Amino acid sequence: EAQVTQNPRYLITVTGKKLTVTCSQNMNHEYMSWYRQDPGLGLRQIYYSMNVEVTDKGDVPEGYKVSRKEKRNFPLILESPSPNQTSLYFCASSRKGESEAFFGQGTRLTVV
Amino acid sequence: QKEVEQNSGPLSVPEGAIASLNCTYSDRGSQSFFWYRQYSGKSPELIMSIYSNGDKEDGRFTAQLNKASQYVSLLIRDSQPSDSATYLCAVRGTGGFKTIFGAGTRLFVKA
Numbered sequence: 001e002a003q004v005t006q007n008p009r010y011l012i013t014v015t016g017k018k019l020t021v022t023c024s025q026n027m028n029h030e031y032m033s034w035y036r037q038d039p040g041l042g043l044r045q046i047y048y049s050m051n052v053e054v055t056d057k058g059d060v061p062e063g064y065k066v067s068r069k070e071k072r073n074f075p076l077i078l079e080s081p082s083p084n085q086t087s088l089y090f091c092a093s094s095r096k097g098e099s100e101a102f103f104g105q106g107t108r109l110t111v112v
Numbered sequence: 113q114k115e116v117e118q119n120s121g122p123l124s125v126p127e128g129a130i131a132s133l134n135c136t137y138s139d140r141g142s143q144s145f146f147w148y149r150q151y152s153g154k155s156p157e158l159i160m161s162i163y164s165n166g167d168k169e170d171g172r173f174t175a176q177l178n179k180a181s182q183y184v185s186l187l188i189r190d191s192q193p194s195d196s197a198t199y200l201c202a203v204r205g206t207g208g209f210k211t212i213f214g215a216g217t218r219l220f221v222k223a
Binding site: 031033035040041042043044045048050056058059090098099100101103104105106 | 120144146154155156157158161200202204209210211212213214215216
């Protein structure tokens with residue numbers, strides 16, 4: 001089954017404690033991206049990757065890091081989380097040039 | 113700042129009616145336009161993509177694009193209660209990798 005898998009689905013953490021949200025897709029897609037979704041603000045792109053070792057900033061990259069060492073994986077790293085990063089996070093993937101048709105289930109992150 | 117604007121709603125229509133959802137965008141260089149549906153607590157699902165001016169139909173859904181007016185819309189014919197969701201408009205500019213989403217319009221279809 002074609003899918004994008006995020007882990008964990010829910011996470012509560014404390015300010016400053018490094019965390020990683022994993023994202024994996026099984027469709028051999030070149031393009032992957034991370035979004036955060038906040039009430040009233042919609043989906044905002046954090047980072048995207050056009051292929052292995054190729055990443056670029058979206059609209060809200062501050063406080064986040066990503067890596068793309070393998071085609072299937074695109075982890076989101078928060079080196080020092082802060083409460084304003086409390087949000088719902090989605091990973092997405094698609095073939096190069098196509099719209100993001102496949103989204104992960106979402107990760108609800110709370111930073112206290 | 114490149115923006116995508118949508119009326120937040122809620123838009124309420126009776127079952128069987130046509131629901132009309134609208135979206136405007138600020139970047140004249142935008143090339144690709146998408147509509148997503150998102151049920152509460154779920155991931156967005158891609159409904160329609162449109163790339164050139166005019167109408168594109170897929171089942172009960174019709175996307176309309178007018179680049180001169182920087183306007184894209186989604187019509188849902190014969191609306192069903194199961195169409196009740198938030199509809200997100202998304203736009204990609206030249207270069208084609210950075211996607212900007214609107215905040216979404218909540219649609220409520222009354223049985």
